[in-house]
Amino acid sequence: MPCYRITIEYDGRDLVGWQRQKNGPSVQQHIEEAIFDFCGEEVRIQGAGRTDAGVHALGQVANFALTSNRKPQVVMNALNQHLKPAPIAILECEEVGEEFCARFSAIKWHYLYRIINRRAPLTVDAGLAWLVKRELDADAMNEAAQILIGRHDFTSFRAAACQAKSPMRTLERLVVERKGEEIQVRASAISFLHNQVRSMVGSLSLVGTGQWAREDLAAALEVKDRQRAGPNAPPYGLYLTRVDYD
Amino acid sequence: MPCYRITIEYDGRDLVGWQRQKNGPSVQQHIEEAIFDFCGEEVRIQGAGRTDAGVHALGQVANFALTSNRKPQVVMNALNQHLKPAPIAILECEEVGEEFCARFSAIKWHYLYRIINRRAPLTVDAGLAWLVKRELDADAMNEAAQILIGRHDFTSFRAAACQAKSPMRTLERLVVERKGEEIQVRASAISFLHNQVRSMVGSLSLVGTGQWAREDLAAALEVKDRQRAGPNAPPYGLYLTRVDYD
Numbered sequence: 001m002p003c004y005r006i007t008i009e010y011d012g013r014d015l016v017g018w019q020r021q022k023n024g025p026s027v028q029q030h031i032e033e034a035i036f037d038f039c040g041e042e043v044r045i046q047g048a049g050r051t052d053a054g055v056h057a058l059g060q061v062a063n064f065a066l067t068s069n070r071k072p073q074v075v076m077n078a079l080n081q082h083l084k085p086a087p088i089a090i091l092e093c094e095e096v097g098e099e100f101c102a103r104f105s106a107i108k109w110h111y112l113y114r115i116i117n118r119r120a121p122l123t124v125d126a127g128l129a130w131l132v133k134r135e136l137d138a139d140a141m142n143e144a145a146q147i148l149i150g151r152h153d154f155t156s157f158r159a160a161a162c163q164a165k166s167p168m169r170t171l172e173r174l175v176v177e178r179k180g181e182e183i184q185v186r187a188s189a190i191s192f193l194h195n196q197v198r199s200m201v202g203s204l205s206l207v208g209t210g211q212w213a214r215e216d217l218a219a220a221l222e223v224k225d226r227q228r229a230g231p232n233a234p235p236y237g238l239y240l241t242r243v244d245y246d
Numbered sequence: 247m248p249c250y251r252i253t254i255e256y257d258g259r260d261l262v263g264w265q266r267q268k269n270g271p272s273v274q275q276h277i278e279e280a281i282f283d284f285c286g287e288e289v290r291i292q293g294a295g296r297t298d299a300g301v302h303a304l305g306q307v308a309n310f311a312l313t314s315n316r317k318p319q320v321v322m323n324a325l326n327q328h329l330k331p332a333p334i335a336i337l338e339c340e341e342v343g344e345e346f347c348a349r350f351s352a353i354k355w356h357y358l359y360r361i362i363n364r365r366a367p368l369t370v371d372a373g374l375a376w377l378v379k380r381e382l383d384a385d386a387m388n389e390a391a392q393i394l395i396g397r398h399d400f401t402s403f404r405a406a407a408c409q410a411k412s413p414m415r416t417l418e419r420l421v422v423e424r425k426g427e428e429i430q431v432r433a434s435a436i437s438f439l440h441n442q443v444r445s446m447v448g449s450l451s452l453v454g455t456g457q458w459a460r461e462d463l464a465a466a467l468e469v470k471d472r473q474r475a476g477p478n479a480p481p482y483g484l485y486l487t488r489v490d491y492d
Contacts, residue, residue, distance in 0.1 A: 011369040056370055080367055089366040120335040121326055123257040124302055128370060 136208030
């Protein structure tokens, strides 16, 4: 059976997230239906990560197998055709070996979190970034972020619903950079806990406004208590930008 | 009477353009209604430029006068409050002299045109950029663009409905730059004809695909005939980014 790996971009605003849900259309459901519409095969696709409702992706990855052999380019074009008008696009499609699993073969994850720091409401970026009206010190946020780099127990920065067995994670990169009124937070790790990026960004925003000192972030990490971290940053500022494989 | 100058950002997707129309909500109408809702004054605002339906602005400018004195910051916050949920935001508000006119005091205009050059449909950028599926050579586009720099008769690149008395315009800057799959065209001039930027971008896209040589663009300019320019690029890739004043 030919196996395919697809790279997916989506606007999460009107989606209930990656995984099939009863309360609305998910990315997974849209793509599985597009595959069925295209070739009549009922497949279950495996996504690299289950992004939450409202979260966007510029480079989500998934894999699936078909019974009949089709060229990757044909699969990609047909899926894009059948996905319309859903805000989901297949950017790449390639054949992979049967052993490839988008989730378990992943070796590194990359996220971007977009903050717009200004008083005026958002227009073109509405639903695509988090509006923070209080002035944020991006340099202070970036400096504090470095506390979280390395291997730690990230219990304070995980969702209550997080299903990972261990709260230990190795954060490779957490960079905060201001570009005009936009503040971009880029995070990379071998794996993340559920809501970890949004939780870290929420806490960093407290550092940015001056409500927290660098030491408060260190203390929140140290205490291993979800109640002690800042509130989660909203989902619509978060982008899964890339997943790396060997 | 206190006079105010406001800087405005909007997402043009669901708007009929700057100017009041019978067929739907315009930026002008939304802002005039917000002023009325805020202070009960029925004013007519003067915009720097009349952007078409679907065109966005990151820095449109307008002016108006009120009978009662109010602090610019108060005006700005009140307008943003009353503009909700329209995709329009007031970024700045300041008091100006009575002689200030957003349209006639303007000394330079700046536009950005966003092209996404890829095969896959747009998701997060849908309605915010022009999707061009054929591969574009941005360097060739940029080289050809320099033909249009300077003072020319831009008859070939103006709308049939253009009301300007003279087709002579001085184009100061037209730069085409690729950033990954995005191609940005930046145009600056003392003034533009109606649809001039979209028309220039449409013609440059023909150069980008190789359908036109550099010489074809020169010939289109030379012949002073609207039928000879390429098709207009669609409105939703265009952004009025800034208007300069003395």
